[in-house]
Amino acid sequence: MGIRFVDRRGWDCKKYDLIQKTYGEDVLPAWIADMDVATAPPIIDAFLKRVEHGAFGYTFRSEAFYDAIIGWYRKRYGFEVRREWIVDGPGVIPMMSMLVSALTDPGDKVIIQPPVYPPFFAIVKKNKRALLENRLVKLNGSFKMNLEELKSLIDKDTKLIILCNPHNPVGRVWTLEELKVLYDIALEHDLIIISDEIHGDIVYEPNEFNTMLKAGLKNVVVLNSPGKTFNMPALNISYGIIPDEEIRRKYMEIFEAIDLTTGSAFGILGLRIAYTEGEPWLEELLRVLKSNRDIAYEFLRENCPSIEILPPEGTFLMWLDCGKLNLEDPQAFFLERARVYLNNGKDFGDPNCVRLNFACSRDTLKEILLRIKGAYDSLVK
Numbered sequence: 001m002g003i004r005f006v007d008r009r010g011w012d013c014k015k016y017d018l019i020q021k022t023y024g025e026d027v028l029p030a031w032i033a034d035m036d037v038a039t040a041p042p043i044i045d046a047f048l049k050r051v052e053h054g055a056f057g058y059t060f061r062s063e064a065f066y067d068a069i070i071g072w073y074r075k076r077y078g079f080e081v082r083r084e085w086i087v088d089g090p091g092v093i094p095m096m097s098m099l100v101s102a103l104t105d106p107g108d109k110v111i112i113q114p115p116v117y118p119p120f121f122a123i124v125k126k127n128k129r130a131l132l133e134n135r136l137v138k139l140n141g142s143f144k145m146n147l148e149e150l151k152s153l154i155d156k157d158t159k160l161i162i163l164c165n166p167h168n169p170v171g172r173v174w175t176l177e178e179l180k181v182l183y184d185i186a187l188e189h190d191l192i193i194i195s196d197e198i199h200g201d202i203v204y205e206p207n208e209f210n211t212m213l214k215a216g217l218k219n220v221v222v223l224n225s226p227g228k229t230f231n232m233p234a235l236n237i238s239y240g241i242i243p244d245e246e247i248r249r250k251y252m253e254i255f256e257a258i259d260l261t262t263g264s265a266f267g268i269l270g271l272r273i274a275y276t277e278g279e280p281w282l283e284e285l286l287r288v289l290k291s292n293r294d295i296a297y298e299f300l301r302e303n304c305p306s307i308e309i310l311p312p313e314g315t316f317l318m319w320l321d322c323g324k325l326n327l328e329d330p331q332a333f334f335l336e337r338a339r340v341y342l343n344n345g346k347d348f349g350d351p352n353c354v355r356l357n358f359a360c361s362r363d364t365l366k367e368i369l370l371r372i373k374g375a376y377d378s379l380v381k
């Protein structure tokens with residue numbers, strides 16, 4: 001099918017236009033988690049037909065939409081989802097926020113595992129719940145959950161754990177064994193686990209993605225969307241898988257109260273086509289991303305040895321630990337000296353780090369890497 005890189009500038013593109021307007025045309029953005037590729041050709045063809053039809057009245061999710069989700073979990077993740085478990089949503093993070101609000105009371109404690117995607121902090125705080133940070137630890141060259149600390153954080157007010165599976169920004173693809181241990185701890189203390197599986201399709205061999213549902217069904221909520229996988233996060237479509245009837249009811253109550261039940265015509269169509277016809281394209285995308293990951297990792301390891309990196313097992317994101325460079329603000333440093341805009345690790349809970357997005361063309365990636373090396377050299381030489 002072919003992976004087609006596109007020039008994204010000029011379409012109110014947050015990744016490029018916003019940053020270049022703010023910091024200058026010469027800045028190369030490698031931040032926010034979307035890709036520089038056009039989505040899968042079958043999705044574009046379906047959209048073209050939909051545009052030609054011309055009427056954009058209210059739409060609904062037909063059974064074919066839900067069948068597509070069930071089919072995707074079956075063929076990609078080897079898990080059988082029941083139709084009644086699936087709930088609709090306008091995006092993974094809005095769903096997560098609704099769930100925090102629906103499943104806990106003000107003052108209740110919610111656990112997250114930094115460094116982690118910044119909205120995890122924000123939605124807990126903005127819903128006025130108490131945030132507990134169970135930081136990941138580096139052990140034998142890999143990020144791990146600190147389960148002893150996790151257990152010590154739990155008390156009668158602790159209600160929820162928000163899991164990033166696979167983990168953004170460190171790129172860990174949690175193993176089934178790791179998920180089962182977490183599940184058992186949650187079960188023992190009657191905690192609900194929200195598993196954000198939006199990066200679940202971007203996983204590199206030999207690693208294998210495991211949905212949290214494989215660890216167990218009780219008190220597990222899965223959130224997902226084709227947004228990352230098929231580069232369509234701006235289509236505002238997502239879904240939840242909630243086997244527990246009572247949790248589902250609580251979610252639906254708030255979802256219906258704010259009347260989010262209609263959806264975007266392109267989001268609904270995009271998900272259905274992605275999950276029914278997009279698999280060959282995804283396989284090709286994974287080859288391209290894996291080779292970008294390897295290029296970025298090898299280059300930085302060789303040329304910027306003081307930056308600590310563990311190659312991501314999944315996601316198109318790389319977590320660069322710049323602690324040894326003794327920079328006050330690594331993101332500002334690379335923006336100023338390399339003219340590369342990276343995510344600031346501070347927003348994820350680690351100010352020594354920056355996050356690099358390598359889902360761009362090979363040429364762009366090489367330019368980004370050379371610029372990073374130039375800035376690095378100016379510092380250590």
Ligand SMILES: Cc1ncc(COP(=O)(O)O)c(C=O)c1O
Pocket residue numbers: 033090091092093094117164168196198199225227233237238
């Ligand atoms: C872990 C994670 N969850 C959720 C999102 C955003 O999901 P949505 O746009 O569907 O709210 C992102 C985007 O980067 C992400 O990395």
